[in-house]
Amino acid sequence: MNLVFLFYFFVLGLGLGSFYNVVGLRVPVSTFLKNKRSICPNCFHSLSWYELIPVLSFLIQRGSCxxxxxxxxxxxxxxxxxxxxFFVYSFYIFGFRPELAVALTFVSLMSIVFVTDITYMLIPDRILFFFLPIFLFLRILVPLEPWWSAFLGASIGLLMLASVIVISRGGMGGGDMKLVGLFGLVLGVKGVLLAFFLACIYGTCFHGLQWIVNKQGRKKPIPFGPYLVMGALTAYFYGEMIITWYVRTFLTFTL
Ligand SMILES: [Zn+2]
Incomplete structure (x- = not known):
């Protein structure tokens, strides 16, 4: 594995991550094009280039303006x-195989969704519909095995979340539903089911922990997006491994 490339993908991820922060914070409030320059949201001071270096600026300024x-x-x-x-990790797993393009795009969507859902508790349609044609195109160029798994996965994802929304009477939103539809396109049938299952486990674990530790926070609604993101990334990178392990451990005994 070439260290130069690993370093390159890390720096690329840091830089794009910084951009995804801006996208995630601005798109839901529609100020994406109005303020071309980055400003401090408190004092509105325009930030110079040395205040915008990913991670480093935050550390040097000790986390304040x-x-x-x-x-x-x-x-x-x-x-x-x-x-x-996750950019480095994608390159580490896929190298320069075509799936790397899917991985980097998927990680990008995951970063943006993380920001919007944690900040505003929503996953904007504009983001999801921006990524939809890209994933469609990518899954035609870099198909899953079998190729229709992507399309069946997308339909299953949408239907599954639609049922959850109906049963839970709005416990999850339309944004979550469309996001899981996109998961299906990228991960296929098994992957989307696993991603959603893992998201529920992550959500239950973290929320349970928070419930025990923080008594005030119990009634607060939680954004489910970050758990979906974690579930999807686990399913994307480790899905095959988890499913193989599961089948070997539990299903071979009963057969
Ligand atoms: Zn300031």
Whole structure:
């Protein structure tokens, strides 16, 4: 594995992660094009290039604005590192095989969804419909095995979440539904089922923990997007392994 390429994908991920923060924070409030320059949301001071270096600026300024001392959300360096890490990991797994294009696009969508859902509790249609034709195109060029798994997976994802929305009476939103539809396109039938199953497990574990630790936070609604993101990434990178392990461990005994 070439270290230069690993480093390159890490830096690329950090830089794009910084951009995905901006996309995720601005698209839901429609200010994507109005403020071309980045500003401090508290004192509105325009930020210089040295205040916009991924992760480093946050560390050097000790997590606060240089002008007004307002603390900067930790989501910024988190998403930068998240994108950087998964870009490197995608390259580590796929090298320069065509699936790398799918992996990098998928990680990008995951970063943006993480930001919008944690910040605004929503997953904007504009983001989802931007990625839809890209994934369609990619899954035609880089098909799953069998090729129709992507399309069946997308339909299953949409139907599954639609039923959850009906049964839970709005416990999940239309954004979650369309997102899981996209998961199906990328992950296929088995992958989308596994992703949703894992998201529920992650959600239950983290929320259960929060329920025990923080008594005030119990009634607060939780964004489900970050759990869907974690479930999808686990299914994408480890799906085959998990399913093979599961079948070997549990199903061979009963057969
Ligand atoms: Zn400021």
């Amino acid at each position: 240089r002008h007004c001392d307002q603390s900067i959300s930790r989501i910024y360096p988190f998403i930068e590192l998240f994108t950087g890490f």
